[in-house]
Amino acid sequence: MRQGPEGNVTRGTTHPNRLRRMDRWIAAELGPALRRSTDRPLAVDLGYGAAPWTAVELLGRLRRVRADVRLFGVEIDQERVAAALPYEGPGLGFVRGGFELPLPVPGDGRPLLVRAANVLRQYPEDGVPAAWARLRGRLAPGGLLVEGTCDEIGRRHAWVALDATGPVSLTLAARLASLATPSDLAERLPKALIHRNVPGEPVHALLGDLDRAWASAAPYAPFGPRQRWLRAVALLAADWPVAGRRARWRLGELTVPWSAVAPRGGPLAGAPQGAGFRAG
Structure with a gap:
């Protein structure tokens, strides 16, 4: 024991x-x-x-x-x-x-x-x-x-x-004021995902799409990074199941269901899913 x-x-x-x-x-x-x-x-x-x-x-x-x-x-x-x-x-x-x-x-x-x-x-x-x-x-x-x-x-x-x-x-x-591109957050992914930021994995696709949405939202940059982030998240939400209300996005947050980013292989590929996100 x-x-x-x-x-x-x-x-x-x-x-x-x-x-x-x-x-x-x-x-x-x-x-x-x-x-x-x-x-x-x-x-x-x-x-x-x-x-x-x-x-x-x-x-x-x-x-x-x-x-x-x-x-x-x-x-x-x-x-x-x-x-x-x-x-x-x-x-x-x-x-x-x-x-x-x-x-x-x-x-x-x-x-x-x-x-x-x-x-x-x-x-x-x-x-x-x-x-x-x-x-x-x-x-x-x-x-x-x-x-x-x-x-x-x-x-x-x-x-x-x-x-x-x-x-x-x-x-x-x-x-947001210190964020050059959203994919800069990749270095802080939790252990379950940090090694999954590679082509073919959902979290890599999420960060890539978020970067593209951020680039598309560049015309909003003169209004400040918060307005640019809000626009980028709204664009991303057209293709990803972004959770939560706009009030949370304004805080520099982005939340997606685990099922959208779960690893495709390795020890966490078969991890049971929770009951579902409580959108806040």
Whole structure:
């Protein structure tokens, strides 16, 4: 029997406000479930890194939706847990652990949210399905696992949302003023897709079509990058099942169902699909 936390120690790189784009999407997408919950909702920031900023910030953003949310930061490195303990407070705690999520709460301790940002990027692609399954198995009914990657200061993000049955959607998000072409986001694709940005794979086709839509939207550039992005996403939506409302596109986001970008081969080709995207 394996002893100790499940997983590997990550690099631990973290900066304040790094995950704001992901947090904003989570708060909007998970908001209805947070408000409906008859229990006090529980969230997890898995692999928060060498400093607890991202866990503290996530809790603050979720509490704008539901004031009694509790959150645990889970880290496999005991020194990182010790460094975070001074930041504990009502509804915020830090524990040592990994994919098993050893949450010290009464009852079954199942979280409504597990966020794993910049964790699986350091694993091999064939390790992703088992990690996803382990974490999905811990979710409370109606919960989400949000797993993805961003750059060091949060300008470029990509993440997969999963429910208890499988992957649901892929979201790309960017600070539009710093985006030369949308395919620049390819370097931040989550581990499940980053090696799939090659001809013949759906995610490669998505990024190529988004670049072409961005080029076609060049006449909107004088009105600012947001207007150009809105036009590009509208053009893309003619051929791709773009989800969500225009209000979300304005934030520099693009979400498509997982089924539109799922790998055609390899360990994730046969991954079960989630119940469907909840357009926010």
